Amino acid sequence: MRHRTLTLIIVLELYALFLTVLRALQGIRTDEAKYLLDIAYPHPPVLRTFMGLTAHLPGHEFVWRFIFASVLVQMVWFFVDIGGVLTPARRRALLLAWLFSTAVLLQAGSVMMMIPVACFCVVLLWYILRQESITANQTGLIGIGWTIALFTSYQSVLLFPLVVSAMLRSRQPITRTIILVVVPILLLILYTFTNPLILASMLDIAGQGSSAASPVADRAISTALVLLLGGSAVLVLTGLIGIVTSRRLDLVLTFALLLGYTAISSQQYYAILFTPLLVAGTYLLLCRRKLRPSFLALAHVVTAFFAAWMFWYGGDRPLEARATIRALTEIRSEGAILIDGPFGHEWQYEAGDQEIIRFTETLSLQAEERADAFVCTAHDCSEHVDTDIWVRLQSTPIPTWVRRTPL
Amino acid sequence: MISVILPTYNEAANIVTMIDFLDGVLKDQPHEIIVVDDDSPDGTWKVAESARTKYSSLRVMRRRHTKGLSSAVVDGFDMAVGDVLVVMDADGQHDPDLLPKVLAAIDSGASIAIGSRYVEGGSVGEWVRDRRIISNIGTFFARMLSRVPVSDPLGGFFAIRRSLYRSVRSHLQPVGFKILLEILAFVPSQTRLHEVPLRFRMRQHGTSKLSLGVHAAFVYQVLRLLLLQIPQFLQRHAYGVFLIMTIGIALASIARITALLPLRDSAIRSKVQTALQEIAQKQGWLLSDIHILSVDETHAKIMHQAHRRSRVSPERCTVQYDPPSLACDTAL
Numbered sequence: 169m170r171h172r173t174l175t176l177i178i179v180l181e182l183y184a185l186f187l188t189v190l191r192a193l194q195g196i197r198t199d200e201a202k203y204l205l206d207i208a209y210p211h212p213p214v215l216r217t218f219m220g221l222t223a224h225l226p227g228h229e230f231v232w233r234f235i236f237a238s239v240l241v242q243m244v245w246f247f248v249d250i251g252g253v254l255t256p257a258r259r260r261a262l263l264l265a266w267l268f269s270t271a272v273l274l275q276a277g278s279v280m281m282m283i284p285v286a287c288f289c290v291v292l293l294w295y296i297l298r299q300e301s302i303t304a305n306q307t308g309l310i311g312i313g314w315t316i317a318l319f320t321s322y323q324s325v326l327l328f329p330l331v332v333s334a335m336l337r338s339r340q341p342i343t344r345t346i347i348l349v350v351v352p353i354l355l356l357i358l359y360t361f362t363n364p365l366i367l368a369s370m371l372d373i374a375g376q377g378s379s380a381a382s383p384v385a386d387r388a389i390s391t392a393l394v395l396l397l398g399g400s401a402v403l404v405l406t407g408l409i410g411i412v413t414s415r416r417l418d419l420v421l422t423f424a425l426l427l428g429y430t431a432i433s434s435q436q437y438y439a440i441l442f443t444p445l446l447v448a449g450t451y452l453l454l455c456r457r458k459l460r461p462s463f464l465a466l467a468h469v470v471t472a473f474f475a476a477w478m479f480w481y482g483g484d485r486p487l488e489a490r491a492t493i494r495a496l497t498e499i500r501s502e503g504a505i506l507i508d509g510p511f512g513h514e515w516q517y518e519a520g521d522q523e524i525i526r527f528t529e530t531l532s533l534q535a536e537e538r539a540d541a542f543v544c545t546a547h548d549c550s551e552h553v554d555t556d557i558w559v560r561l562q563s564t565p566i567p568t569w570v571r572r573t574p575l
Numbered sequence: 576m577i578s579v580i581l582p583t584y585n586e587a588a589n590i591v592t593m594i595d596f597l598d599g600v601l602k603d604q605p606h607e608i609i610v611v612d613d614d615s616p617d618g619t620w621k622v623a624e625s626a627r628t629k630y631s632s633l634r635v636m637r638r639r640h641t642k643g644l645s646s647a648v649v650d651g652f653d654m655a656v657g658d659v660l661v662v663m664d665a666d667g668q669h670d671p672d673l674l675p676k677v678l679a680a681i682d683s684g685a686s687i688a689i690g691s692r693y694v695e696g697g698s699v700g701e702w703v704r705d706r707r708i709i710s711n712i713g714t715f716f717a718r719m720l721s722r723v724p725v726s727d728p729l730g731g732f733f734a735i736r737r738s739l740y741r742s743v744r745s746h747l748q749p750v751g752f753k754i755l756l757e758i759l760a761f762v763p764s765q766t767r768l769h770e771v772p773l774r775f776r777m778r779q780h781g782t783s784k785l786s787l788g789v790h791a792a793f794v795y796q797v798l799r800l801l802l803l804q805i806p807q808f809l810q811r812h813a814y815g816v817f818l819i820m821t822i823g824i825a826l827a828s829i830a831r832i833t834a835l836l837p838l839r840d841s842a843i844r845s846k847v848q849t850a851l852q853e854i855a856q857k858q859g860w861l862l863s864d865i866h867i868l869s870v871d872e873t874h875a876k877i878m879h880q881a882h883r884r885s886r887v888s889p890e891r892c893t894v895q896y897d898p899p900s901l902a903c904d905t906a907l
Contacts, residue, residue: 348814
């Protein structure tokens with residue numbers, strides 16, 4: 169390996185480490201905890217299984233964050249290869265477009281399934297933009313990747329046009345293409361029916377979607393925001409122009425699918441799904457138009473950092489779970505934790521070895537007696553807390569009680 | 576020029592006879608015979624050294640700090656100056672009379688020629704049944720690792736063009752006994768290989784070096800090569816892997832769905848839902864910790880596993896619908 173390449177890999181790893189630390193400092197979010205603990209739905213099992221198997225290891229959360237950040241950042245090498253036909257200055261602009269897009273700045277280091285989907289998208293774009301034709305064996309590899317991607321995250325299905333486009337670049341029989349593209353989707357549908365709770369949770373999530381019942385104008389604004397976070401104001405512009413003027417049906421369809429999906433289920437973490445397409449669009453534009461690459465790169469980086477600063481993740485108070493559990497650990501409260509009110513999976517993750525029991529009106533005495541801490545995430549828990557038994561801790565961000573007489 | 580490598584360990588009783596045979600067979604062509612000895616306690620290297628006065632083509636390497644058949648072969652190959660490199664056992668199990676046929680195969684264009692026990696005319700001789708079985712299993716796995724079709728990738732008698740050896744040298748990790756397998760795992764797939772029938776003979780003197788350690792080294796070698804070849808294997812057999820993967824997923828999913836088929840009935844579905852919610856509320860369980868295994872008209876089997884960072888054994892439980900009740904086995 170050349171010395172320069174090795175140095176670049178190390179620099180990129182340091183960058184990934186930096187983004188990981190930034191992310192880790194914000195605490196673990198409910199979705200991240202869900203994957204890290206291999207909780208069964210809504211996403212299919214491939215990646216989360218590995219995360220669950222390693223959950224008991226020290227540094228589990230940080231290591232997975234770093235793996236995700238590393239892979240995402242190192243995807244830049246695919247763009248190095250894609251941009252091989254460009255002048256060095258243009259290629260540099262392309263690489264900066266990826267590395268300093270708002271989504272990479274904000275999402276590298278998060279353990280979200282959109283990251284592997286975005287990475288698979290980059291690989292597909294590499295096949296499409298770089299390879300003139302691909303062999304039958306390579307289509308088999310894409311088929312395997314497609315299956316793994318689908319069984320990692322349902323959102324992978326949005327890459328369908330890119331998968332078809334990549335497959336069509338080989339001269340294999342059409343029946344084989346159909347098998348490689350369609351069978352994994354059918355299998356995913358089959359898998360979905362193996363656990364009725366998957367479907368139930370999907371319907372539940374769809375019902376809770378922030379934009380599901382909001383006016384069209386609100387949806388358009390939130391979709392535009394996600395798109396903006398996918399790159400930067402500049403990258404969105406160059407990417408969109410590049411995609412549209414290239415008249416590439418595969419890119420246009422994938423972009424439209426992503427946009428449509430984001431309009432229905434607007435989540436900021438979908439932003440990273442747009443990034444590969446926006447960078448690819450910018451590449452197509454750089455191939456044809458006389459843009460000043462240094463100006464483009466500078467404008468992109470400035471606007472991306474500005475957007476990242478503006479939308480730096482405040483979160484759904486994930487550090488509260490960590491601080492509360494830490495306070496309980498400090499007073500050696502090691503029994504089960506009873507939680508009254510809504511709570512996310514981060515409580516399960518942060519609790520480590522401690523059991524989490526959901527408080528309900530009909531909770532059995534046996535279950536209640538296993539707990540030696542009572543956490544109130546509801547608006548008011550005073551009705552459920554017997555102060556003869558429980559004493560309030562003062563140092564926790566969430567109202568917390570422990571038994572007067574420890575178990 | 577031909578370089579014949581004889582890796583030795585405690586072959587003092589065999590070595591001179593072997594050198595004499597080889598020198599006779601190769602007398603009409605430029606050659607060198609290199610004895611690579613792992614500092615044998617029986618003084619094999621000393622016996623070979625003393626034979627140098629009689630055989631001018633003989634060279635001896637005494638390895639004081641390194642041991643192992645494969646590394647001895649590689650050291651011998653590295654030391655050799657011939658265009659064709661040959662390796663064979665020094666204990667008489669490989670018939671030196673076969674050498675001209677092996678060299679003829681190289682002359683006729685092959686890049687590797689192997690003395691093979693498993694082609695027509697070859698045999699493993701008087702091996703006991705257990706050794707035959709172990710050899711067959713090992714050969715089966717080794718064939719999968721070879722980049723060129725071969726019937727006996729574990730043979731110890733072969734010739735290779737120096738140029739081909741140089742091209743794979745950087746990949747070789749000479750551990751254990753099977754250097755040919757190591758080479759075959761890295762040669763280009765279009766390499767021309769020829770196999771010459773070999774009848775394995777009983778050793779003339781001394782004892783066999785086969786041991787549990789040798790088998791363990793072979794297993795390690797196979798696993799290591801297998802790991803290294805996964806990317807290439809995937810590239811070559813991607814469609815097959817895809818089909819196996821999808822069929823596996825389909826079968827597993829169908830088996831699960833079959834157990835849940837009663838849920839098609841909305842009345843049963845409603846009963847399951849009510850019972851599960853009631854039980855989860857009573858137990859303080861999170862619904863995400865419940866996995867439905869099978870459903871019947873009167874009860875459902877579920878698995879409850881609390882998701883925590885520490886490993887928690889799942890409980891297998893039966894949920895009765897009417898009235899909702901729960902009975903759990905001990906943790907699985």
